[in-house]
Amino acid sequence: MAEVLVLVDHVDGEVKKVTTELLTAARRIGEPAAVWVGAGADSGKAKLAEFGAEKVYVAPAELNDYVVAPKAELLAKLAGEKSAAAILVSATAENKEIAGRTAVKLGSGVLTDVVDVTAELVAEHSVFGGALVTHAKVASGTPVVAIRPNSVPAEPASGAAAVEEVSVEVSEAAKGAKVVERVVQEQGARPELTEAAIVVSGGRGVGSDDFSVVEKLADSLGAAVGASRAAVDSGWYPNQFQVGQTGKTVSPNLYIALGISGAIQHRAGMQTSKNIVAVNKDPEAPIFELADFGVVGDLHTVAPQLTEEIEKRK
Amino acid sequence: MNIVVLVKQVPDTATERKLADDHTLDRAASDGVINELDEYAIEEALLLKEKHGGEVTILSMGPDQATDSIRKALSMGADKAVHVNDEALKGSDALQTAYALSKALGTIEFDLVVLGSESTDARTGVVGAALAEYLGLPQLTLAGKVDVDGSAIKVQRQTDYGYDVVEAQLPAVVSVVEKINEPRYPSFKLIMQAKKKPVQKLGAADAGIDTAKVGLAAATTQTVDAAPAPPRAAGTIVKDEGDGGAKIAAFLADKKFV
Numbered sequence: 001m002a003e004v005l006v007l008v009d010h011v012d013g014e015v016k017k018v019t020t021e022l023l024t025a026a027r028r029i030g031e032p033a034a035v036w037v038g039a040g041a042d043s044g045k046a047k048l049a050e051f052g053a054e055k056v057y058v059a060p061a062e063l064n065d066y067v068v069a070p071k072a073e074l075l076a077k078l079a080g081e082k083s084a085a086a087i088l089v090s091a092t093a094e095n096k097e098i099a100g101r102t103a104v105k106l107g108s109g110v111l112t113d114v115v116d117v118t119a120e121l122v123a124e125h126s127v128f129g130g131a132l133v134t135h136a137k138v139a140s141g142t143p144v145v146a147i148r149p150n151s152v153p154a155e156p157a158s159g160a161a162a163v164e165e166v167s168v169e170v171s172e173a174a175k176g177a178k179v180v181e182r183v184v185q186e187q188g189a190r191p192e193l194t195e196a197a198i199v200v201s202g203g204r205g206v207g208s209d210d211f212s213v214v215e216k217l218a219d220s221l222g223a224a225v226g227a228s229r230a231a232v233d234s235g236w237y238p239n240q241f242q243v244g245q246t247g248k249t250v251s252p253n254l255y256i257a258l259g260i261s262g263a264i265q266h267r268a269g270m271q272t273s274k275n276i277v278a279v280n281k282d283p284e285a286p287i288f289e290l291a292d293f294g295v296v297g298d299l300h301t302v303a304p305q306l307t308e309e310i311e312k313r314k
Numbered sequence: 315m316n317i318v319v320l321v322k323q324v325p326d327t328a329t330e331r332k333l334a335d336d337h338t339l340d341r342a343a344s345d346g347v348i349n350e351l352d353e354y355a356i357e358e359a360l361l362l363k364e365k366h367g368g369e370v371t372i373l374s375m376g377p378d379q380a381t382d383s384i385r386k387a388l389s390m391g392a393d394k395a396v397h398v399n400d401e402a403l404k405g406s407d408a409l410q411t412a413y414a415l416s417k418a419l420g421t422i423e424f425d426l427v428v429l430g431s432e433s434t435d436a437r438t439g440v441v442g443a444a445l446a447e448y449l450g451l452p453q454l455t456l457a458g459k460v461d462v463d464g465s466a467i468k469v470q471r472q473t474d475y476g477y478d479v480v481e482a483q484l485p486a487v488v489s490v491v492e493k494i495n496e497p498r499y500p501s502f503k504l505i506m507q508a509k510k511k512p513v514q515k516l517g518a519a520d521a522g523i524d525t526a527k528v529g530l531a532a533a534t535t536q537t538v539d540a541a542p543a544p545p546r547a548a549g550t551i552v553k554d555e556g557d558g559g560a561k562i563a564a565f566l567a568d569k570k571f572v
Contacts, residue, residue: 067453067480068443068472092474093431093439093456100440101447104409109534112438122538128331128435134540139533176452177482185476190476198571221571232493239493240472245327245434246350246492254571261540264327268437275569276549277562285445288551293565297554313563313572 002030002085003055003138005072005078007098008048009090013040015047018090018195020154022147023051027157028119028296030085031055034161035062035078037071041163049161051154059166068094069174072101076165078273079106079142086121091146091249092194099144108141113249115272129245129264130271148272149195150251185240196224198254201243202236203228205259205280205299209236213303214258220310226250226270244269258299262287271303279303315368315462317359318422320415320429322349322439323376323383327434327465333517337537338405338530339435341377341513348383351430354490355392356459360391361495366462369393371422375403381513387507389500396422398543408436410535412444413526418521419449425484426467431456431489442489452482455489467518480504 002028006079009016019034026032036044038061045056052073057078058228063070075087087102089095091113103110116124121143125134128196141293167180193199200223211225218225227237229244245268255273260266262278262285270276273288278291288294295302325331329344334375359370372387372395373416374380384395398418406414419427427569430477432439446453457469458477470477472491500508518525552561566572 040457058430067455067478069447069453073446094473096439097443097453097455100409100438100444101453102414103534104412104444104447109407109409110438110440111448111535112440122355126543127540129327130543131331132333132540134333135336135538136535137538140538141534169338173450176446177454177486179478180318180481181479182473183470183476183479194474239491242492249437254566254569268327269417275571276546277565279558279562283553290546290549291551292546292549293562294549295361295554295562296551296552297558301556302554302558303560305557306562307559308571309563310566313567 001217003033003082004030005075005084005087005215006032006034007075007089007095008034008036010040010044013043015044016195017154018149021050021149021152022045022088022090023048023053023119024154025152026088027052028288029121032159033057033082035059035075037061037074040184045163046162050156051160052157052159053161054159056161056163057166058163059168062170063168063178066170066175067177067179068097068101069176070170072105073171073174074166075102076105077168084142087144090145091148096146099146103144106142108143109138110144110146111136111138112146114145114147115251117145117147126272131267146250148249150197150253168272187243190218191222191224193226194248194250195225197252198223199226199250199252200256200258201226201260202227202231202258204230205262208235211237213300217256217307220307226232228266257287258303260287261285262290315362315366315425316371316423317362317368317421317426317428318424319352319355319374319387320427321372321374321378321383321387322354323347323374323434324349324433324435330454333540336405336530337540341379346379346382348386349430349433351432351434351492354492354494355428355430356387356390356392357495357497358490362460362462371396373415374398375418375424377413379463384513385508388511389505390498391504394511395513396516396518397513398521401516402525402529405533407508407526407533407535408438409444409534410528410532412441413448414521414523415554416445416448417523418516420522421516427487428482429489431491442487446487448486452486453485454480454482455491457488458494462486465546
């Protein structure tokens, strides 16, 4: 069975959940082979084995010193050497870039923001703010597929996770853009927005830069905090938490929209969420068309009550 | 410093966007507007020009109606434009577009290419990276801040955890994220001036584009089918009677979230 390369997302050796989802998807296509860049593979490989990785290719941390290009060289090299059936990455902004460059190197094609993929490598997309569902495939060569987090439910299956060190000579061309500093901005204990299983977002209805009503509910659920463009434009919450067409796209199991009307630009960033709960004063707000459960009311009374109820049930 | 800004005309998000029978974008179905994120790219280029001098050239690939977006870009203050327009390019996907743009850039002298981090229609977010690959230039994408000093360029690349500080030598490819700046509104004077600014038309052959590599027939990805998304099952909407929060908690408990 042909190998399917899965680029591992990890933080200091801790494998992210989306990687277990990609390994699950990879098993439909062929034999999953994880691609690990940097340190920590020894501690992370148990998780990879648990989700069916037969191999773990480990490349040196030096690849992280330059923007995107070295990882594309690594994936293209491995795809050639191993005659890989496909390359899967998570659909983060950076990984989509890696996917694009890899596909150019391989002369194949790239499918981004995929929400499902079949054994025959037909990928499903949700486009135009969720209005259309399309299926697409790569015309020739090794398909490179970027899959949205929380799209394919992770299912365990044991794999050997045999570690193999890969030597890579980063080309001069790939060293053009050098990372000289990494700046970590505080987001507390909350999960990363695009990967979170639950997202609680606040919009215009929050009414001020006091987002504590949103944050408290999020924390009671172990959720990430998001914001609508209206809230970000008003300066109430930082830009990197914006959900929507020009911000982040999320696809969590549960999305709670507080005081968000649900304009098409916002829906484009959250429409594929599995369960949607909305609280809005305006009964005509378009968000209620999407909501599995909606409350017409003031988020400033509804959300604290919800937070309290959740704490009670713990 | 000469800067090229890539501009794409996209269907207006506020209108109903459709695909044609061949699954390419139905451009007649909705109004074409300039891709919103490109306005940040234009603004950043203009700010760099104001600081370092040089010229700002708009490069756009698209059919005749893309002229409207090119004029909009010029009315913000860009100096001139190059419009790559050829029937052979119709239906090109993201990678083919990056290839074609890389060729068109070969006809322009530049120190920096600036583009928006993604388009609001296809939203692949790969064109900047693929373009850097084709051009063999440093990739400084997802920039939230750009500084140029002589031939050195430094950007803050937005990441999930914050940002990376990235350095390179010009020429380079930069993509910018929303909120990097506040795009200016064209003044009446600039709008009038824009009508007289030169727009060079290039066919595929003029730009050195191999037509066997572009267009729908040669696309690297193929859309197999497209259908309206199945409607979501109608949800339960209740009015808050002082127990709205408790009712949501019950819903969440039912779904095993709490």
